[in-house]
Amino acid sequence: MAQKPSIPKGTRDFGAVEMARRNYIFNTIREVYALYGFRQIETPAMENLSTLMGKYGEEGDKLLFKILNSGNFRGEVSAEEYSEKSSAQLASRFCEKGLRYDLTVPFARYVVQHRDELQMPFKRYQIQPVWRADRPQKGRYREFYQCDADVVGSDSLLNEVELMQIVDEVFSRFGIRVCIKINNRKILSGIAEIIGAADKIVDITVAIDKLDKIGLDKVNEELLAVGLSPEAVEKLQPIISLSGSNEEKLDVMRKALAASEVGLKGIEEVAFVLEALKASELRNEIELDLTLARGLNYYTGCIFEVKALDVQIGSITGGGRYDNLTGIFGLPGLSGVGISFGADRIYDVLTQLDLYPAETQSGARILFINFGPTEAAHCLRLATALRRAGISAEVYPDSVKMKKQMSYANAHKVPFVALVGETEISEGKLSLKNMETGEQQSITIEEAIQIIKY
Amino acid sequence: MAQKPSIPKGTRDFGAVEMARRNYIFNTIREVYALYGFRQIETPAMENLSTLMGKYGEEGDKLLFKILNSGNFRGEVSAEEYSEKSSAQLASRFCEKGLRYDLTVPFARYVVQHRDELQMPFKRYQIQPVWRADRPQKGRYREFYQCDADVVGSDSLLNEVELMQIVDEVFSRFGIRVCIKINNRKILSGIAEIIGAADKIVDITVAIDKLDKIGLDKVNEELLAVGLSPEAVEKLQPIISLSGSNEEKLDVMRKALAASEVGLKGIEEVAFVLEALKASELRNEIELDLTLARGLNYYTGCIFEVKALDVQIGSITGGGRYDNLTGIFGLPGLSGVGISFGADRIYDVLTQLDLYPAETQSGARILFINFGPTEAAHCLRLATALRRAGISAEVYPDSVKMKKQMSYANAHKVPFVALVGETEISEGKLSLKNMETGEQQSITIEEAIQIIKY
Numbered sequence: 001m002a003q004k005p006s007i008p009k010g011t012r013d014f015g016a017v018e019m020a021r022r023n024y025i026f027n028t029i030r031e032v033y034a035l036y037g038f039r040q041i042e043t044p045a046m047e048n049l050s051t052l053m054g055k056y057g058e059e060g061d062k063l064l065f066k067i068l069n070s071g072n073f074r075g076e077v078s079a080e081e082y083s084e085k086s087s088a089q090l091a092s093r094f095c096e097k098g099l100r101y102d103l104t105v106p107f108a109r110y111v112v113q114h115r116d117e118l119q120m121p122f123k124r125y126q127i128q129p130v131w132r133a134d135r136p137q138k139g140r141y142r143e144f145y146q147c148d149a150d151v152v153g154s155d156s157l158l159n160e161v162e163l164m165q166i167v168d169e170v171f172s173r174f175g176i177r178v179c180i181k182i183n184n185r186k187i188l189s190g191i192a193e194i195i196g197a198a199d200k201i202v203d204i205t206v207a208i209d210k211l212d213k214i215g216l217d218k219v220n221e222e223l224l225a226v227g228l229s230p231e232a233v234e235k236l237q238p239i240i241s242l243s244g245s246n247e248e249k250l251d252v253m254r255k256a257l258a259a260s261e262v263g264l265k266g267i268e269e270v271a272f273v274l275e276a277l278k279a280s281e282l283r284n285e286i287e288l289d290l291t292l293a294r295g296l297n298y299y300t301g302c303i304f305e306v307k308a309l310d311v312q313i314g315s316i317t318g319g320g321r322y323d324n325l326t327g328i329f330g331l332p333g334l335s336g337v338g339i340s341f342g343a344d345r346i347y348d349v350l351t352q353l354d355l356y357p358a359e360t361q362s363g364a365r366i367l368f369i370n371f372g373p374t375e376a377a378h379c380l381r382l383a384t385a386l387r388r389a390g391i392s393a394e395v396y397p398d399s400v401k402m403k404k405q406m407s408y409a410n411a412h413k414v415p416f417v418a419l420v421g422e423t424e425i426s427e428g429k430l431s432l433k434n435m436e437t438g439e440q441q442s443i444t445i446e447e448a449i450q451i452i453k454y
Numbered sequence: 455m456a457q458k459p460s461i462p463k464g465t466r467d468f469g470a471v472e473m474a475r476r477n478y479i480f481n482t483i484r485e486v487y488a489l490y491g492f493r494q495i496e497t498p499a500m501e502n503l504s505t506l507m508g509k510y511g512e513e514g515d516k517l518l519f520k521i522l523n524s525g526n527f528r529g530e531v532s533a534e535e536y537s538e539k540s541s542a543q544l545a546s547r548f549c550e551k552g553l554r555y556d557l558t559v560p561f562a563r564y565v566v567q568h569r570d571e572l573q574m575p576f577k578r579y580q581i582q583p584v585w586r587a588d589r590p591q592k593g594r595y596r597e598f599y600q601c602d603a604d605v606v607g608s609d610s611l612l613n614e615v616e617l618m619q620i621v622d623e624v625f626s627r628f629g630i631r632v633c634i635k636i637n638n639r640k641i642l643s644g645i646a647e648i649i650g651a652a653d654k655i656v657d658i659t660v661a662i663d664k665l666d667k668i669g670l671d672k673v674n675e676e677l678l679a680v681g682l683s684p685e686a687v688e689k690l691q692p693i694i695s696l697s698g699s700n701e702e703k704l705d706v707m708r709k710a711l712a713a714s715e716v717g718l719k720g721i722e723e724v725a726f727v728l729e730a731l732k733a734s735e736l737r738n739e740i741e742l743d744l745t746l747a748r749g750l751n752y753y754t755g756c757i758f759e760v761k762a763l764d765v766q767i768g769s770i771t772g773g774g775r776y777d778n779l780t781g782i783f784g785l786p787g788l789s790g791v792g793i794s795f796g797a798d799r800i801y802d803v804l805t806q807l808d809l810y811p812a813e814t815q816s817g818a819r820i821l822f823i824n825f826g827p828t829e830a831a832h833c834l835r836l837a838t839a840l841r842r843a844g845i846s847a848e849v850y851p852d853s854v855k856m857k858k859q860m861s862y863a864n865a866h867k868v869p870f871v872a873l874v875g876e877t878e879i880s881e882g883k884l885s886l887k888n889m890e891t892g893e894q895q896s897i898t899i900e901e902a903i904q905i906i907k908y
Contacts, residue, residue: 007500007502007563011498013495013497013568014496014497015495016495023494037821039473041469041473044461044462045585046461046585046597047462051459063524066521066522068520068522068548068549070516071516073541079533087526087527090528095522097462112459113458114467119865121852121862142500143498154851156852158849158851279831279834279835280838329458363492363493376612380612380733381734387490398608398610408575411573412493412573
């Protein structure tokens, strides 16, 4: 036989069990988004390269998958140009389209393109794959799904409150215990301001972000290295090492940032969100965490991140408020706030904690063994009755050896098997075998429906 | 403002209403597939070009979207080669990957690649987009979804029976009246055989396929033109113009094809499927149609196609049995049977007949008007209670003018609006306005839940 065919590196096939689990994840997120009035949109896999280029930094441009123009892609590019130009320059001549790199830029493009049809605030969610020509490694793929929700066109902090409720609800449904971390970019700006280093905000947040990984001493070293004065670093100490309840932290910060208008604004925003959330009885802890900075310089208000409590893994959800989503496409001043669930990591957490519901295990709920054409014809009718009752049922299509049929049932973790021979047909019954207990009983189809239903 | 951004031609954005409708279509198909024990898989958007090339004919190769290799895609291609080679030759040097063109070839690749893990018969469904560099035109897109189900590894005609039941169930759920047309490739082979033109089967089926469009005379002309003798064309007349019930047609055909073993086999296959379906009380008509040939030369047994009865549109679903799905990847002898629902056409039929259920119209079921921070905080709690009861609810995030909030509710076709001011809060009630009737009542949240629930 020829060599086995394969798929491009960094991509994945999802088999039946993985798909059932992934659908469970996506459907749970989808249902919760919908409960809060978010509505789904989809954008094309391919965008014009003019939409994508320059939006993800120089490195990002390199990681875009570009699609060769159809037909004579060479266009006007002469052999001379071909030898002289760089690969990147040639690529932009040979390709007009690229694959979606994230859901944010297509969403921004969508909002600008359709702005005359959209009613603000616009609450959308989007669950689609994205593609990145990253070097594949464990847990990093070239094709993966993102699950984003955003509200644009509203400055209200109630949107932040709702997104935290959504996070809480989603992880409660999954049965994953999490800590929701919240911070505010304005607090970080305030900190930079009071230590007299407003231009160093990026450096400071990058350094603070490493506290967990490298410890306080190294963070201080780094702060000095980027040009902060020893006095400024000294002023930062109580802030970096802040502890206690959210209220205690907010009190300390209010004093520390008393001289910074923007800092106080950030504190009040966080205080509002935390206060509003008290009334909604979250089932997970929410914690003000000043070391939370998130890489992107893109956020301007509240930022949040979710950590699983019972599994060692990075952030499994994150988001925040941004001020200028659509400015890159010429429509300035549109504020928004969004979150993104990390489906692949959530998959790993659910797997490690063995939290998938039973429905994701099996295909059909019942398999009818095929004893021959007459019996099978009878079973077809019984299967129809079960399906009309909402029960997934299969009739084994071939009348092969019992052993083979049972092994099919086992492989698919089918919880019930029905044996319907001459006797059962004449009695109007079926022998129902519970595959877990091995117990077998002769019952009517109506009785079977009651037993098999979840 | 800068020029509006746009998307590549032949691609589409799907807004909230379109997505709700599309999800209704996909979820209905998905649910029915699952009821019959089919399990979902997904394959990557990108396949190796070696997997895709040569599988769709020369024309198909041109319609593949090819992905430029990352980084220095030029590889070893010199300027000289660049000028000498054809675009197609260069493309295969610059690109290793292409976008999925259909779901069948990736499925065949999947079966071969994972054959050691799969239990036969393997019943899978797959709902994913495919991409074709076709010239875009009305109803033809460069990105569109396919919804396929296949059973491989079983020769049993019960699989055909189940697929017809699935078709019947799906269209019953949609409320679309259809005619299911069935034929068998072996019958067509039998016809070719008895008129002594076994090598002309492709020409004959192509000509017969045009009967509806060009009429009997032109079909006969075409048959003569492809080299059939006048005697052969004469012999074909009763067969092409066959009418009556399925039983009557089968009787005529049994006589006409008495001399052809393969033809009789085809008749018996169709007879078996029709007989088995009688017991399952289909709600739609099924009709033996000898003019049904389907373009692909790929089918070897039963073939079927679904036509909507109340809308003028092409086939909205089709499929059939094939003998050698995986031979192209070196695994011969694997028979299968499959169907594919045409989601875009079904979308158009449902739209024309106005058959979408009410749930696809609106976002949330209820919008709480925002009268200010105190009222909004109270509404957050009420909204949480509704959501816990499974009701999608929104609190308008900003306390802007009533008119603006009501226009939001109208734009989203929200069926209920809640007005909760000081009075309602003190009375523990809410004013619920039915947006369709205009009726307004002051009730408790528990009463509201009963009213708002579907």
